[in-house]
Amino acid sequence: MLDDGSKLRDVSILADEGAELAVEISVARLARLVHELAAPTGTAVARVQFSRERGFAVAQVQAEAQVELICQRCLQALQVAIRSDSRVFLLHAEADAERVPADAETMLAPEGRLRMDELVAEELLLALPLAPLHSEEQLCAARSDDDSDLPPVEEVQRPFAALGDLMSQTKRNEPMRPNKRR
Numbered sequence: 001m002l003d004d005g006s007k008l009r010d011v012s013i014l015a016d017e018g019a020e021l022a023v024e025i026s027v028a029r030l031a032r033l034v035h036e037l038a039a040p041t042g043t044a045v046a047r048v049q050f051s052r053e054r055g056f057a058v059a060q061v062q063a064e065a066q067v068e069l070i071c072q073r074c075l076q077a078l079q080v081a082i083r084s085d086s087r088v089f090l091l092h093a094e095a096d097a098e099r100v101p102a103d104a105e106t107m108l109a110p111e112g113r114l115r116m117d118e119l120v121a122e123e124l125l126l127a128l129p130l131a132p133l134h135s136e137e138q139l140c141a142a143r144s145d146d147d148s149d150l151p152p153v154e155e156v157q158r159p160f161a162a163l164g165d166l167m168s169q170t171k172r173n174e175p176m177r178p179n180k181r182r
């Protein structure tokens, strides 16, 4: 059954049933994810399979979405398909984290309740590339006149160089001032 993930679910019941949920969520509604995007466009689809492990409700979350990010080389918009497939232990309290495997992903489900859109947003957030760049097939504005993979740091440095010039000019002009006062 397809839903938009906005309903608060009892994950204990879902885990005991071994339930599987399919959700389709407008990216614009994934507040935490949208905050990291260039535009609130696209749709996230996810399949969440529940099970029980070490007494905890566990969700296997397969999620994907096409999102708009900013290319770190040319600073233009960039479409990126992000994908996540991870197993998440759903904890009633922070203290429960001590009882799950050290490398396990966890998420709080207070009183055993959780919205699927929050779970999916969290997983997609983790799937975002740290430094998104246009790929070889995509047109990167920064690559048209420069094959270098380095980010355009020169632009940032120029104002300081100009300031240095200005300061040395001021020093050279200083001996002139006493003459002007006469």
Ligand SMILES: [Zn+2]
Pocket (backbone or CB within 6 Å): 071, 072, 073, 074, 075, 076, 133, 134, 139, 140, 141, 142
């Ligand atoms: Zn680019």
